[in-house]
Amino acid sequence: MAFSNITIAGAGVLGSQIAYQTALSGFKVTIYDHNIESVKERLTALEPSYKHDLKLSDKELQAGMDNIVNVTTDLNDAVKDADYVIEALPESLAIKEEFYKELSAAAPKKTVFASNSSTFVPSQLVDYVDRPAKYLHMHFANMIWRHNVAEIMGTVQTDPTVYQEVVDFAKAIKMVPIELHKEQHGYVLNALLVPLLSSALQLWVKNVADPQTIDKDWMISTESPLGPFMILDQVGVRTSLQMVENFYAMTHNEVYKEIDAKLKEMAAAGHFGQESGQGFYHYPHPEFADPNFLEA
Template sequence: MEIKNVVLAGAGVLGSQIAFQAARCGYQVKIWNRHIDRAERRLAAIKDPFMREMKASAADYQAAMDNIVDISNDLKATVADADLVIESVSESVEIKKAFYGELCPLLPEKTILTSNSSTFIPSELVGFTDRPSRFAHLHFANHIWKHNVAEIVGNPKTDPAVIEDLTSFARSIKMVPVVLKKEQHGYIMNALLVPLLNAGMALWANGVADPHTIDKDWIISNGSPLGPFMIQDIVGLRTTYAVVLNQYQQTNNELFKKIADKLKPMIDAGHTGVEAGQGFYHYPNPEYEDPDFFK
């Protein structure tokens, strides 16, 4: 199947980036988001990091934006002719279930439905859809234009042709497709990353050290470019909070509840990371950019 019309359902930090990257590569992209102004702000926030990291011009950014042909909160109109829908709503099984219940009756039969979920596997969501053979996960990294991996995994009923179509689509938007042989929570990317982030959060929640000290130790001792709390700010603490709550629900491990309880006041205060201007650090000039931070 040739994919022409792409819809992003949910324009959060990563959803907006996926829409931008597909548009940048020539697709006519539509975005559905319950709050149009938030989607517009997130797309605008892409401009500076995209231009800086890709050494691109304002004209390059605008050329991509010109291919985002609609931003709407009218779901029926947005998906009316969709070849591919990439769901990127909040990491909550209840929210995703409700959204699929709203979405699926509106989709054309041809539409491939994917989720960018970073927490759930396809088998945990496919039962909320009406198209198991045309449902898979298509997962991206933050700053998609630079960290250009697309992880692809189906559920046991996914048509192999759909996996092939998604692989071709990933290549067409300048991604390196990674097709998993079986379902895995966190795919490859987060199966490796999340234990590091959890370890950092546990040290903080247990009062061993503060986030800046933990990041400083990790970076100096390992030569890593970012510490776990720097990464959390980029990901966004709302996503982190949802992931931690899900881990608590799955395991009943009180440590995850302890971490969630530490995060909740930050989220309630609006300190949700880079996008908000404050998380574990203050932006646009985070403390770790000060040369004295590592002394």
Template sequence: MHFQHITVAGSGVLGSQIAFQTAFKGFKVSVYDINDEAIGKAKGRFRELMKRYQEDLGASEEEVRAAYERISFYTDLAEAVREADLVIEAVPEVREIKTEFYKKLGQYAPKKTVFATNTSTMLPSQFAEATGRPEKFLALHFANEIWLHNMAEVMKHSGTDEKVFEAVIDFARAIGMVPLPLHKEQPGYILNSLLVPFLDAAQSLYIRGIADPEIIDKTWMIATGSPKGPFAIMDVVGINTVYNIVSAKAKAGDEEARKLAEKLKKEFIDRGKLGVATGEGFYCYPHPKYEQPDFLKG
């Protein structure tokens, strides 16, 4: 099983990154989104990615231009998947939207086409039946800024064909990722199964008044050699995302989460401090304290 033509469905932040990285590694890529406005925004993201690849990877102008020229754009799903060997779905994290998308995709895609979901919060078995081809369906999850954080979690469900699983692992490697196979379904995959409890522990220390974010981050960085502590990571993830997760726990009756949600809303979100994206969160950017040479000193 050899993939040549890749379709990325959904051209948001991560969808655009997946598409560009795949094109950069020499594959023909079709990008699908629901309307011309969404496609227009995607083209803007690709222009920014071209700059980042030159800055971060030392790619040449010719290399990034060639990658962009390997990308085609569609608002017609049937046209977008007409030649697809693999469709990577990166549509919004709403179960109904994904289910409806897979029902349509199953009608339009050739029988050979493998489907992969990039969901970070749901399991492939939730959509396997809707695809109409459960044996050719699995999860392929990337981290943000995939050209730098080049991991790809490949997770099958109980009905995934082993050859499909191996083919997607090979594809992940071909686009410059380190493939991380998961042989059983796991909510949160590997990364978030490790990361979420870590961030929860840091938030608990903070909201209970044990220590402030800088001290908690400093503790972790000195003890482990990590370049970032948990609150620096939350700034990268985005305070909105952290707030949404904490709010869900608060609604379920978690009193500590309720206090934290109120604090995040009042002191961060209402003041536009959403993390790296807005220039301020727990730290100020682009030169946060934790990157300064004296941060880890007494």
């Protein structure tokens, strides 16, 4: 394995999962984030799900935590020994540009860079790095210990050897590597999923139907275990806002401004989704957990 020391930049909902999954798989992990306390809270909150879903012992869980060797707000400290950096920062070109320019100056020449960006393709960010041959994207689905795919997408400049090293790393952290042959906005997963979520949000803001009714229709009609608003609660309002704002920037469709305003109302009330205890549903006992949820 070409990589030993892994740095995760940004430990939000997904970044914290990537960090813990990597550490649990035996790699030494450093986390770079501006809020150390929130990182520790998110990591601790993952343990019950890992224990329940993967039937892990307390000893195995602790071994994973022990492999997170550093949580720091200092980028130079975070990447000084890094073989591989996975960036999971907010979906903002300005934020990513600033980060990659700082990362390029701080990281050793050996270090491979990857973005977990769900919105941008590698060619939109590659000009921000000093090593285009060692840059690509590695995109994870939420709840990665269960939805264990890693979508891997390079640019025409990505070294094939580096690409293969990332494929091997994905397997080493128990992901199924999904190798993309060319750039595609949304990869495979979001190219299919995001139009669904966008359509559901539009139905909501246009008052066609409420979120629970939309979810019921989708679940009954397709036999899907989750409705779009259940998925949105997992993704979280912060990520949904970024997605909607990017859509508006690309299309200038006024409906996205309406969705943006409604989501900001939820955020202002502290209703960020499953992580905060309320989004479109109330947790830990959401309405869809009622055995009669799909009944008339």
